Amino acid sequence: MKKLYKSLSLLILLLSLGALLACGKNTPADKDVGKDAVISEGASKEEISDKEKAGEDEAGPTDESKGTGDKNQPADGDKIASDEAAGKDAAGEEETAENIRDISAAELVSEIKIGWNLGNTLDATGGAGIGSETSWGNPFTTREMIDAVKEAGFNTLRLPTTWEKHLGPAPDYKIDKAWLERVRTIVDYGIENDMFVIINMHHEDWHFPSYDNYESAKAILTSVWAQIAQEFAGYDEHLIFEGMNEPRMKGTQFEWTGGNEEGRDVVNLLNADFVETIRNSGGNNAKRHLMIPTYAASSDPRTWNDFVIPEDDKLIISIHAYTPYNFALNKSGTSVWSLDNANDTREIDYLMENLYNNFVSQGHPVIIGEFGAMDKNNNLESRAAWSEYYVKKAKEKGIPCIWWDNGAFFGGGELFGLLDRRQLSWKYPEVVNALMKGLE
Numbered sequence: 001m002k003k004l005y006k007s008l009s010l011l012i013l014l015l016s017l018g019a020l021l022a023c024g025k026n027t028p029a030d031k032d033v034g035k036d037a038v039i040s041e042g043a044s045k046e047e048i049s050d051k052e053k054a055g056e057d058e059a060g061p062t063d064e065s066k067g068t069g070d071k072n073q074p075a076d077g078d079k080i081a082s083d084e085a086a087g088k089d090a091a092g093e094e095e096t097a098e099n100i101r102d103i104s105a106a107e108l109v110s111e112i113k114i115g116w117n118l119g120n121t122l123d124a125t126g127g128a129g130i131g132s133e134t135s136w137g138n139p140f141t142t143r144e145m146i147d148a149v150k151e152a153g154f155n156t157l158r159l160p161t162t163w164e165k166h167l168g169p170a171p172d173y174k175i176d177k178a179w180l181e182r183v184r185t186i187v188d189y190g191i192e193n194d195m196f197v198i199i200n201m202h203h204e205d206w207h208f209p210s211y212d213n214y215e216s217a218k219a220i221l222t223s224v225w226a227q228i229a230q231e232f233a234g235y236d237e238h239l240i241f242e243g244m245n246e247p248r249m250k251g252t253q254f255e256w257t258g259g260n261e262e263g264r265d266v267v268n269l270l271n272a273d274f275v276e277t278i279r280n281s282g283g284n285n286a287k288r289h290l291m292i293p294t295y296a297a298s299s300d301p302r303t304w305n306d307f308v309i310p311e312d313d314k315l316i317i318s319i320h321a322y323t324p325y326n327f328a329l330n331k332s333g334t335s336v337w338s339l340d341n342a343n344d345t346r347e348i349d350y351l352m353e354n355l356y357n358n359f360v361s362q363g364h365p366v367i368i369g370e371f372g373a374m375d376k377n378n379n380l381e382s383r384a385a386w387s388e389y390y391v392k393k394a395k396e397k398g399i400p401c402i403w404w405d406n407g408a409f410f411g412g413g414e415l416f417g418l419l420d421r422r423q424l425s426w427k428y429p430e431v432v433n434a435l436m437k438g439l440e
Helices: 002-025 028-059 062-066 079-098 105-111 129-134 143-151 177-191 211-231 261-279 342-358 380-396 429-438
Strands: 114-118 156-159 196-200 239-242 290-293 315-320 366-371 401-405
Touching (some): 105 315, 129 177, 156 177, 177 196, 211 239, 261 290, 342 380, 380 401, 380 429
Parallel strands (some): 114 156, 114 401, 156 196, 196 239, 315 366, 366 401
């Protein structure tokens, strides 16, 4: 009897376990979760793999600094690790998109006080490779130089940069990696000083604004700017791109006389190509502030009549104005300027009124990207008086100005130097003080 009882108990236990197992096996939720988990894991691996490959091909070593890669991720693609990595990528992209303020160009320009050009340096065209930086006589740029500029009161750094001799062949026009890294290093000197930094294309011969040359110029401009935009895609609103520098018909009768209809039209077309390229380049570039020049960046109102400004609330008009010409730029002109002489002040007044009426009052902010008065036989008193008045009148109209400093202090050239970059001292502190006084 005891044996029969034990056998019946064992049979009942086995039947109960079988029923439980059958119920568990047929649970739909568990089955669906398992299938989805496999698909999800596979998708995560594939997506992360594609991102890593894209990062290696397109961004190179900058990925690590942007936090888009995780070198310690398990090789077996564990799902939790994969999901965390994907989450980090998404968060990184979101952070990049958020760290640029979505403000109008007018708001941004109101924060720019006064600037300084690192002239005759990255824009120099001699030498080879990164050695071209010193080919026009200035030393390699150091952090200490930019520190000195910021300490003097300048909150904007313009980096005139020539790219054409640092490009590979068509159709890619790939920028030399060492050159791009060198530009980025100097950009960071300014950014780390909490300055606004402007990158441009400076002494480029390929953008001659004619209909015959337009397609060729467009190809180079859009290819090179796409690469620059990708390199700096994560920078915030402190970095500004300037499409071209003084685009004009070099060597013709139209070079400095306001251009002709064809030249001005092609400049408009290239400006539009530049804006479209940056806006489609990803990262923070959808909100990047951009500077576009008139023909030759001219302050002559004749070049403004058919100037076309693309529809975009983050565009700034780029103007260069060494005014009055006979005092500020013409080596054969006068070395004297006086606040008491109405003829001396009139041209500056006229310039600022014109810029305000034609652009600023119409909602299009202006930056005078180059201005200055060269040294003429140590006419320091006149230069200081001119500097204060020029900046004061520009400030009244909401137009910031950027001094052209080419590092030149002697010789027969254009002597616009202020900062002695080797000694890290201001050669003409009276002019610097006058510039700052004009802001008061």
